[in-house]
Amino acid sequence: MKKSTLLHLRIPFSFFLLPVFLFAWAIAPQVEASKFWIAFVVIHIFLYPASNAYNSYFDKDEGSIGGLKKPPLVSQELYYYSILLDAIAVIVGWLAINWQFGLMLFIAGWVSKAYSHPSVRLKKMAWLSWLTAGFFQGYFTFIMSYLALHDTTLSSTFTPFIQLPALLSTAMLMGSYPMTQIYQHEEDSKRGDLTLSIKLGVLGTFHFTALAFSISTAGFFLYFFHYFSWQTALIHVMCLTPVLLFFGYWYWKVRKDPSNADFEHTMRLNLVSSIMLNLFFLSLGILL
Numbered sequence: 001m002k003k004s005t006l007l008h009l010r011i012p013f014s015f016f017l018l019p020v021f022l023f024a025w026a027i028a029p030q031v032e033a034s035k036f037w038i039a040f041v042v043i044h045i046f047l048y049p050a051s052n053a054y055n056s057y058f059d060k061d062e063g064s065i066g067g068l069k070k071p072p073l074v075s076q077e078l079y080y081y082s083i084l085l086d087a088i089a090v091i092v093g094w095l096a097i098n099w100q101f102g103l104m105l106f107i108a109g110w111v112s113k114a115y116s117h118p119s120v121r122l123k124k125m126a127w128l129s130w131l132t133a134g135f136f137q138g139y140f141t142f143i144m145s146y147l148a149l150h151d152t153t154l155s156s157t158f159t160p161f162i163q164l165p166a167l168l169s170t171a172m173l174m175g176s177y178p179m180t181q182i183y184q185h186e187e188d189s190k191r192g193d194l195t196l197s198i199k200l201g202v203l204g205t206f207h208f209t210a211l212a213f214s215i216s217t218a219g220f221f222l223y224f225f226h227y228f229s230w231q232t233a234l235i236h237v238m239c240l241t242p243v244l245l246f247f248g249y250w251y252w253k254v255r256k257d258p259s260n261a262d263f264e265h266t267m268r269l270n271l272v273s274s275i276m277l278n279l280f281f282l283s284l285g286i287l288l
Contacts, residue, residue, distance in 0.1 A: 004072035005081055008056040009049035013067035016270045017048060019277035020138060020169045024145035026285035027165060031149045035097060039148035042093045043141070047105055050085035051112035053078050058116040063187040064263035066180060066270075097148045104144040111136050123193045130196040133177050138170030161227060168219050175212030176273070178205045183263045202261045206251050213247075232284070239280040243273045 021043060025031060052067075057079045061071050086109040094102025114120040115129060122129040143157055143166050157163065181188065181197035182205050188195050197205045217240060224233035246269055253260040 001081065002075060002077055004075060005053070005078045007068060007072055008053050008074060008078050009081070009085075010052040010056075010065075010067035011045060011049050013052060014044035014048045015278070016066075016274045017137060017141075018044065019274060019281055020141050020173075021145045022278055022281035022285065023165055023169060024142050025149050026281045026288065027161070028146055028150040035149055038092070038096045039101070039145060042089050042097075042101075042105065042148075043145065046085045046089035046092070047108060050082045050089065050109065053082035053085070054113055055116040057082060058118065059191070061187060064183060067267075069263055093148070098151075100154060101144060101148040104140070104147070108136055108140065108144065121193070123188075123195065126194045126196045126199045130174065130177060134170045134174035137177075138173040139166045142166040142169045164219075164223050168216060168223060171212065171216035171219060175209050175216055176270075179209050179269065180266060181205075182261045183266050202254060202258050205261075206247075206254065210247070210251075213244075228284075235283075236280055239276045240273075242276055243269070246272050 021040065025036060056065065056071065057074050059065070060074055063071075065071050090102050090106045090109065093105045111132065115122045115132065122132055143154070143162075146152075146157060146162060146166075147154065157166075178195070178197040178200060181195040182202060184195070185198050185202075188198060196208075200208050217237065220236055221233045224236055250260070250265050250269060253265075
């Protein structure tokens with residue numbers, strides 16, 4: 001494997017999407033260690049990197065992308081590895097966990113391809129790409145992870161205890177998704193892609209995210225208060241405090257100078273929010 005191919009897999013970037021998986025694990029009863037690690041590897045080491053590689057191959061970005069400040073040139077090898085990793089994810093998920101997990105991995109892989117492939121290119125459609133990414137990286141991944149971790153059927157997930165966190169995961173992703181595009185306006189516009197962040201503008205993206213963040217945080221608070229305890233709900237809010245403080249600090253900097261809506265600040269916000277959410281869901285799962 002070429003070094004450029006390995007870099008474009010952006011495996012460390014999977015850390016930013018880990019909270020959804022850990023949330024599903026935290027509320028799933030009687031999770032076997034083997035299932036946890038198989039599902040974790042399949043989703044975060046195979047599925048997500050395959051999607052990253054496929055996206056990079058068709059985007060051919062010259063500027064910064066998620067997890068890579070200076071992306072190297074892509075090669076045909078990157079395309080082949082994206083297909084290979086996708087296939088490995090589906091086969092391992094199907095054989096080692098269950099057919100439901102394998103089928104959902106297959107669907108998730110094809111949706112990620114539709115996001116980037118020129119024949120569909122969901123990335124050109126601001127609202128549709130936002131809804132698609134939010135649903136599949138949030139709700140769909142939550143249910144997929146829950147089915148992999150807990151030996152149950154899809155029909156059994158249609159209870160408020162499971163459906164609400166799946167929907168909240170989507171709300172969380174829909175709020176944060178435009179922020180991941182805020183530094184790519186110029187590059188996306190060159191390709192003719194119309195992201196939601198471009199439509200909202202730089203400050204509009206901050207305002208949109210602040211509103212979505214407030215709504216999803218209120219939803220999480222009510223969920224944890226109802227199904228767990230007021231202490232759990234309060235701890236979740238406390239874990240989000242560093243995220244809010246950094247967001248406010250960054251917003252203040254951008255109002256003074258719009259050029260601060262850059263790659264470095266975006267990655268720092270992603271890192272802070274991912275660390276705090278991963279710690280919270282890990283603690284929730286361990287203490288349950």
